[in-house]
Amino acid sequence: MASDLEIARAAKLRPIEAIGERLGIPADALHPYGRHIGKVGFDFIESLEGRPDGKLILVTAISPTPAGEGKTTTTVGLGDGLNRIGRKAMICIREPSLGPCFGMKGGAAGGGYAQVVPMEQINLHFTGDxxxxxxxxxxxxxxxxxxxxxxxxxxxxxxxxxxxxxxxxxxxxxxxxxxxxxxxxxxxxxxxxxxxxxxxxxxxxxxxxxxxxxxxxxxxxxxxxxxxxxxxxxxxxxxxxxxMTVLLKDALQPNLVQTLEGSPAFVHGGPFANIAHGCNSVVATRTALKLADYVVTEAGFGADLGAEKFFDIKCRKAGLTPAAAVVVATVRALKMHGGVPKDQLGPENLEAVRKGLANLARHVGNVGKFGVPTIVAINRFHADTEAEHRLIQEFCASQLGVDAVICNHWAEGSHGVTELAERVVGLAESRRRLDGHGFHPLYADELPLWDKMKLIATEIYGASDIIADQSVRNQFRDLQAAGFGNLPICVAKTQYSFSTDPNLRGAPSGHVVPIREIRLRAGAGFLVVICGEIMTMPGLPRVPSAEQIRLDRDGQIEGLS
Structure with missing residues (x-):
């Protein structure tokens, strides 16, 4: 099969004005950056204030592994799928960072036949935001x-x-x-x-x-x-x-692009979820909710980081109410959480999948603690077997009380994700909520800062406690006394585990979360709590992706993924 880059280059993109017209954005409100990218002006955004909001769907995932989960791919595929079944849908995702593009993770525009395009521009300098x-x-x-x-x-x-x-x-x-x-x-x-x-x-x-x-x-x-x-x-x-505002004036206008199938997408903002709050911009999300009946967005890494911060920080601060959530999993990643090395993921291994399901179960349970109806998307890989899929679906139905849908959007685009789209519509349009009270954050604003952090660690990470040096405890005390006690907590920790040990896969319990440092973000309105060995300036891997990225003889980019 063609590479992501080859698929993206072969696509016949529509002029960005046509994408804007589909949303009701007049040409004079769209500021083009070339033929296929545009920024939406604030005068038009302000004119939308009186419109009702569409339904907000969050896509999150299990703890990431080198085997891949495809959260962004599923976000894009679901948006296309909703449009395919006749719903007016839009996608909101983050802008890729150059660090991962040239480091280890690669780009962040989706993959296969579920991508936002133009892929090369989005993954590189884009609009300069x-x-x-x-x-x-x-x-x-x-x-x-x-x-x-x-x-x-x-x-x-x-x-x-x-x-x-x-x-x-x-x-x-x-x-x-x-x-x-x-x-x-x-x-x-x-x-x-x-x-x-x-x-x-x-x-x-x-x-x-x-x-x-x-x-x-x-x-x-x-x-x-x-x-x-x-x-x-x-x-x-x-x-x-x-x-500083002058420098950011144009950047704050959301970036409009399209998927391979012509679905409109905002790609705007890009904080990481392992060191920041992991969500695209409030401006883009709120604007999309005025323009579409369904808005599909994602939160970075696993639900323990991205979804928790989406609910406790973004939704709290912006007054958003998610209608449903999708937790993405793959057979390959579940096998890794079940103890199988990356180079042995091909053969069927039901026992490893069964062990790995503990990770999925905790993420689904965590999303449920916020009162958000949830469904599992099994992002299909070609080596998966029917028995492995059946095991996951039966486990989700009998043990978790949620549906699990096989999705093939990577290979088939919207055609491979229509069942998920229909199930998501059913969840979002239902009045049912898991706890009978609707969406709610994990903790109240009034809860003391130390107690907020402990609640996240015990309820979301499965930890038994949190620990910190006296100097860090004093910081909690001083910030509380200084009037910052009502701020939410933004945890910076490894994305690979519920614990602070990136090698501890599955669903560890009873561990202790060590707090290394606190950073007050008074302007953003939250407190960053740095745990374990996480770094806010990553390093390059031994073999960075940059070594494979180059221009060919025709001036085309090679090696970008």
Whole structure:
């Protein structure tokens, strides 16, 4: 079969104006970036305010493995499938980061015959949104050091500056640095460091802001550091928020593209779920809900990270109510959770699938704790057997009380996912809710910060407790006392396990979650709790994907996936 890139190149794309017309977006409200990409203007978005919302469908997954789960592919396929069965549907996903594209994960535009296109542009520079976010973040960093250089009127303590620079690339050498070396003319040397752009608070703010005014207000609330007496210094105090907003003005307009089958899709924003909140922008999601009857969106990595943050952070902050959720699983990934090495996943192995189902069961159960009706999508691979599929379906029906549908959208496009689309419509249009009370977050705003973190660890990760050094416990106490106790928690941890050990697959229980660090995101409106060995600036693998990416003799890109 052709590669993802070959399939994407062979597609006959419609002009972006035709995609906009399908949604009722007038030509003068669509700002083209070439023939097949456009940004939707804010004047038009504001005109939609009085329209009713469509139904929001979340696609999440089991804990990721090197065998692959296909969450984005399923998101795209389901959107196409809903349109195929006569529903007006739209897709909302995140923009890919260059770090994974040139690192290990690859692109994030779907795969096979369930892709958003143009694939190459989306996976690379796209409309420049990430560059704008990087520039806004680093403008603030430059203003901080410049303020200190020119007399430090605000009394910033260089030891307590916590704003880091960012880069949209995996570069472990930049995690911890010393800046301003080279003499008096270069400022005051201090410890500094870089995160990847998707971990920036600017990215989180960008994805949670409702409009440009909200964006500027949130940027102004960023705490960049503290004085010697521990008084917070904000971006507003540095007079940085206005210029940062100017850099982000065009980027905040959602990006409209299409699937291989011509379904409209917003691809906008891109925080990772293992180090940030893992959801596309609120602007894109809220706009899509006004334009379509069904909006299919995804949350990063497994449901323990992406779905929990989608429910507890994005839905809480944006006032969204999901109508249904899809948990994606594959036979291959379940076998890996059942203990089978990656190079032995081909032969039928019912016992390994049975063991791996513990991971699926916990994710489905976790989604149910939020009162959201759930269905399982089994993303079919060619080596799967009927017996393996039947085992999963019978387990889901008898043990979990949910349906499991075999999906073949990767190979067949919307034709291979119509059953899932019909079942999702049935769930979304039903009044049934798992607990009888409808959607609700896991915890109340009023719950103390330490208790929120412990609840996530015990209820979602299956842990017995959380632990932290006294200095970290003091941070929880001080933030609570300073008036930040009502903020939700954004956990940064490995995506590969419910625990903080990436090698502990399946559904471990009774483990203890170690808390290493806390980062206040006052502008975004949440608290990042860093657990285990997770890094907010990833490194490249031993053999990065970049080694295989090149131009051929005709100037076409090879090796991008």
């Amino acid at each position: 990430f560059h704008a976010i990087t520039a806004a973040n680093n403008l603030l960093a430059a203003l901080i050091d410049n303020h200190v250089y020119w007399g430090n009127e605000l009394g910033l303590d260089p030891r307590r500056i916590n704003w880091r620079r960012v880069l949209d690339m995996n570069d472990r050498a930049l995690r911890e640095i010393v800046s301003s070396l080279g003499g008096v003319a270069n400022g005051f040397p201090r410890e500094d460091g870089f995160d990847i752009t998707v971990a920036s608070e600017v990215m989180a703010i960008f994805c949670l802001a409702r409009d440009l005014r909200d964006l500027e207000e949130r940027l102004g609330r960023i705490i960049v550091g503290y004085t010697r007496d521990k008084t917070a210094v904000t971006a507003a105090a540095l007079k940085a928020a206005g210029a």
